[in-house]
Amino acid sequence: MSLALLGIASVIIFPAWVWMKIKQITSSSEEGTQEKYPESLSVLFEEFELTSKPKALYQAFFLLRRLILVTILIFLRHQVFFQCLIISHLSILNLVYLTYFRPFESHSQNRIEIFNEFTVFLSSMTINSFLNGGVELTFREFTGWMLIGISCLNIIVNLLLLGGQTLSDLVGHLHSKWTGHQESMRIQEVFSNWKVFKLKFPQVSKDDFREIKGEFRMREFCREWSSQ
Incomplete structure (x- = not known):
């Protein structure tokens, strides 16, 4: 029991701590300027824009969303409709946030996160169709296959992007090695x-x-x- 209470407390305290740290770091910076984060907290900020507080608070929003998700799954475990409703609304809010603020430094990472969140939203809306008792069985079967298709699309796109990024990094590394080798050969020839x-x-x-x-x-x- 004590471990469970400790776990719940840590889940609540950690997002609050992240929120306060981000507020502390960004409070001294003006809007539109990049604030340098401490080295000890680099894992929280290294991929994100710090030019505004809404962008810098992405990690806090992410953890808060997970906290809400765990809470509704525990305390509303018999209210499936409200679970799906809240999850859908959280997905919409996060999609709007990602689209408007684009918190990541990398434009490609922003697009990937928007795509992933959009597939989450589609999945949640598809699951909602199963809760309607008036829906025909054939349509439920169709939405089931649709849910599988959305999930597969998300996995395939992310794997392709990951593979492309890995290939790009590999080509860049090989090009750097080859350039260094060519430079060494020219230097040896001159000397x-x-x-x-x-x-x-x-x-x-x-x-x-x-x-x-x-x-x-x-x-x-x-x-x-x-x-x-």
Whole structure:
């Protein structure tokens, strides 16, 4: 019993703590400016815009929604209609919030979250049709398949997006490795011979050439020279 009460208290206290921390961080910043969050709280803010409080409070809203969901599933477990009604309204509110404020820094992440929330809303509305006793059995069967289709669509789209992002990161990593390799080859070619180096950098003396090559500062030297 004590563990259950402790769990309920933590579920209530943690969103409140997040809310206060976000309010504390954003209270000193003006509207439209990006506020720097503490390193210890980076997990709460690293993906979100901090230019306004509604955007920064996404995590608090998310936790509050989960708290409401758990509450209605426990205390309204025999009132299925009200469960679906509240879930549908929460989904609509979150969809409006995501569409209007777009709290994530990444535009693609905002679109993904809007899509996911839209599928949640469609699913909740589809489930509501099962509560109507006057609906024909064939229509209920159709809505059941529709619910399966919506769920599969959500899973497939998210898997494709995740796979695309992973592939993009992999290609970027390989391109970076290849670019670094090509740069190393060019540097080795330039520093392989004093005559070749002299043609590339005529203002550098031979003693400096030997010093740079001996201290393995070839890459650093080339970057400093190119930035001048």
